[in-house]
Amino acid sequence: MFRNYLTIAFRNLNKHRFFSAINIVGLAIGVAACLIITLFILQELSYDRHFANADRIYRLDAEIKFNGNHHRLAVMPAPTAAxxxxxxxxxxxxMHFRQSPWKRVKRTTENFKEQFTGYASNGIFKVFSIPLLKGNTANALTEPRTLVISKSMADKYFPNEEALGQTLIVDNQDLYKITGIFQDLPTNTHFKLDFILSMEGLEESKANNWLSNNFNTYVLLREGNTEEALEAKFPKFVNTYVGPQIKEFLGADVTMEKFSANGDKLEYSLTPLLDIHLHSDLTAEMAANSDITYVYLFGAIALFILAIACINFMNLSTARSANRAKEVGVRKALGSLRAHLVRQFLMESIMLSVVSFVIALMLAYVxxxxxxxxxxxxxxxxFSEPVFIATFVVMSLFVGVLAGLYPSLFLSAFRPVNVLKGKLSLGMKSGAVRSSLVVFQFMISIFLVVGTITVQKQLSFIQNTKIGFKKDQVVILHNTELLSSHDVLKNELLKYPGITNVSASGYIPISGWGRSNTSFWPEGNQPSQDNMVSMEYWHVxxxxxxxxxxxxKVGRNFSKDFLSDSTAIILNEEAVKRFGFKNPIGEKLSTFAVSNGTIQQDKVDMYTVVGVVENFHFESLKQNITPLCLQLGKSGWSVPIRFSSADTKAVLAHIEKSWKAVAPGQPFEYTFLDDAFGxxxxxxxxxxxxxxxxxxxxIIIACLGLFALTAFTAEQRTKEIGIRKVLGASVGSIVLLLSKEFGKLIIFAFLLAAPLSYLAVGRWLENYQYKTEIGIAVYILAGVSAFAVAWLTMGFQSIKAARGNPVSALRSE
Known part of the structure; x- marks a missing residue:
């Protein structure tokens, strides 16, 4: 019996090759898209799960509100871990990390700029259970000037040699001994490190400073303990360690209760390790994280596309039902049971599904x-995982049964008497289910089109909005922090007439570059919660x-003609607003002195405002512009270069020549500012x-379904079309007749998709403080686009039916 089902199924599919091909292609595209998205989602959900005890690892985070500034940080003070x-x-x-990427590493003479470098305490091996291929986790990072490296880096610097015990030179001056080699961290880890330097050699990590937050700190909880119970103890912890330094910083009369009562906040919290990649977007993350919203979004898209493909499968099967109605009637008249017919049609469905899944696998691979x-x-x-193969086979059978169940029950339900008398009528009036499916398909399609247009409009807005600085025609030269004199490099660069300005500063107005933050207050006042303003503090x-x-905007830039500019600052407009200055030029501000990254609370520096710079965006447009001041100082780990020449290659050639003249043997690396912005x-x-x-x-898959329904309708109304043509109906009127019913469905789909899209778009744009306006034109464009594509699909089939010979349709009457 099974062999008979298989033979008939093959013959029927071969007889209707065109419709079979559409069925297979539609389902294959849907399954391939679903497979790729599923792989993406599974990887996103797998982050950090390879660590032993991952469910007991937490990161400490800080939330700080002070004088109108709000910071949510993934970093903590240096003493927190201990x-x-x-x-x-x-x-x-x-344990704790201190991020320090892009260090220069060399074995002898050739320097390599390594991105994935950072400091860590030896507790990393206990918290994250990173096994060493060589070395001892008990003491690998307990001594200063030691480091552990990944296997790929060991192979890079010591090919065919034993790397353990060897030394590497970091940043051209520090000699580090290799005390361990670890297997490269998987890509689905929320931090990536190839060189882990011992924290013991970092003086900043030993400072008892609870007001400076620079260290990503992690804890491993003992079994049976919860994050909620530990977090409940944090207020007392903050009061014990941070409170005294806040009191010293703001005045003896300040308590943590008074600090909070004034609307300010300093709170610590825990973030589960397994939540970091998809649920955390704080300042100073170890790496750029993803967003759980995208996982939900792409998961929904995968399900929608697969659902649309299965819907098309059902529609295409029922569209061919009239051609098989007499077959069903004859089979039933000869004694065939409905169950036999169901199995027959399910066999055809499963065959199509299996073939589609095989093709989908090839499409996904390509x-x-x-x-x-x-x-x-x-x-x-x-391919090598049995679970994947088994799941794929089961899914192909499941989709075949699911997609073929409705058509098989539908076809097998025909009454032989009515079929053989030609009384079968399956017009759109009995097609409420199919109409609903069309609405669903195009509703999703219009939703996706609106989403696509919205994202593109926001990106265009970002690229074209006024950001307060000119990002075009600026090259940022890297690796400049160890130059003995930046002036020599500047002079060499400025010899080229196409180069107009050269600076030396690592503070670039792009997220991820140098940042420093401290608080200022007006001169002549004691620092307090009421008069202190937290500002970005950049050395330029x-x-x-x-x-x-x-x-x-007001005042002047720094000038070499004014020796007093060593104590001058330039504020941005937001800082002027925050201080409430009506005439900021000449105003004096005080701040605690900073030495080696540590605030000196017993020493105050005073600065004079000489200029006000127009507000400029120095972080993503997702964030508001905050107070900022510029001060003369050294921060030359990069050199921005503005050029006016249209010959970019010549400019770069001169920059490279100048670099090699002043920094022989050092790697030549650069970035265009507009690329970094993008x-x-x-x-x-x-x-x-x-x-x-x-x-x-x-849209393609939905149009295949629409093609099927149009074919279905045209097939069921062949005689009606013939009569209309005999009575003088034009091709255009018939095309309009066949298309308008589906046009109504697409309009209805638009009416459902528009409010859903509006809510989704509004939710996504909430992430941005500066955002584009999404007017009604976007929704109309999406609806018109979907309608136009659908009408072209319907028009092809409608014109074909309308141009048919009425004699062929009516000769049996």
Missing amino acids: AMQSDFPEVEAS ALPGFNILAERNLSIP DHDYVPTLGMQI KMYSSEQQLGQIFAVFAGLA
Whole structure:
């Protein structure tokens, strides 16, 4: 019997090759898209799960509100890790990182700029259970000037040699001994490190400063303890350690209760390790994280696309039902049971599904490299995993049964008497289910189109909005912090007539570059909660403002003609507003002195305001502009270069020549400022591109379904069309007749999709403090686009039916 089912199924599919191909292609595209998205989601959900005891690891975070500034930080004070373990029996182990990427590393003479470098305490091996291939986790990072490196880096610097015990030179001056080699961390880890330097050699980590937050701190809780119970003890912890320094900082009469009563806040909290990648977006993350919203969004898209493909499967099957109605009637008249017919049609459905899944696997294999480039992932299809193969086979059978169940029950329910008398009528009036499916398909398609347009409009807004500095035609030269004199390099660069300005500052107005924050108060006052303003505090040179194309609104820029500018500062407009200055020029501000990154609370520095710079965005447009001041000082770990020449290659050639003249043997690396600006929004760009791809797929698959329904209707109304033509109906009137019913459905789909899209768009744009306006035109454009594509699909089938010979339709009457 099974062999008979299989033979008939094959013959029927072969007889209707065109419809079978559409069925297979539609389902294959849907399954391939769903498979790729599923691989993406599974990787996103797998972050950090490879660590032993991952469910007991937590990161400490800080939330600070002070004088109108609000900071949510993924970093803590240096002493926090040690205090957590000594004060709380719930803590089994603790450790902290100090981010320090892009160090220069060499074995002998050739320097390499390594991105994934940082400091860590030896507790990293207890908290994160990183096993060493060589070395001892008990003491690998307990001594200064020691480090552990990944296996790939050991192979890079010591090919065919034993790396353990060898030395590397870091930043051209510090000699580090290799005390351990670890297996490269998986890509699904929320931090990436190839060189882990001992924290013991970092003086900053030994300071008892509870007001400076620079260390990513993690704890491993003992079994049976909860984060809620530990967090409940944090207020007392803050009061014990941070309270005295806040009192010293703000005045003897300040208590933590008074600090909070004034509307300010300093709170510590825990974030589970497994939540960091998808649920955390704080300042000073170890790496850029993703967002659980995107996981939900792409998961919904995968389900929608698969649902649309299955819907098309059912519609295409029922569209061919009239051609098989007599077959069903004859079979039933000859004694065939309904169950036999159900199995027959299910066999055809399963065959199509299996073939579609095989093709989908090939499509996914071919498309995955492109998706990896688009989404910056390294996904692969796990062909070698039995679980994947078994799941894939089961899913192909399940989808075949699910997608074929309705058509098989529908076809097998025909009454043989009515069928053989030609009384079968399956017009749109009895097609409420099919109409609902069309509405659902195009509702999702319109939603995805609106999403695509919204993301593109926001990206365009970001690129074209006034950001307060000129990002075009600026090259940022890296690796400049160890130059003996930046002036020599400047002079060499300025010999080229196409280069107009050169600065030396690591404080670039792009997220991820140098940042420093401290508090100021008006001279002549004692520092207090009421008069202190927390500001970004950047060290720049005389040429910084013109090189970055910033605008001085009031006063002047720094000048070499004024020796007093060593104690001068330039405020941004937001800082002037926060201090309440009506005429800021000449105003004097005080702040605690800073030495080696540590606040000196017993020493105060005083500065005079000489200028006000126009507000400029120095972080993503997701954040508000906060108070900022510029002060003359050294921070030359990068050199911004503004050029006017249209010959960019010649400019770069001169920069490289100048660099090699003043820094022989050092790597020549640069970034265009506009490229760095664009990378702040790489996730949005990826989202927009992925949206566009899947919106296109959804529309294509939906149009296949519409093609099926149009064919279904045309097939059932062949005689009606013939009579209308005999009575003088034109091709245009018939096309309109066949299309208007589906047009109504698409309009209804638009009416449902528009409010859903509006809510989703509003929710997404809430992430941005500065955002584009999404007017009604966007929704109309999405609806018109979907309607136009759908009408072209319907028009093809309608014109074909309308141009048919009426004799062929009526000769049996």
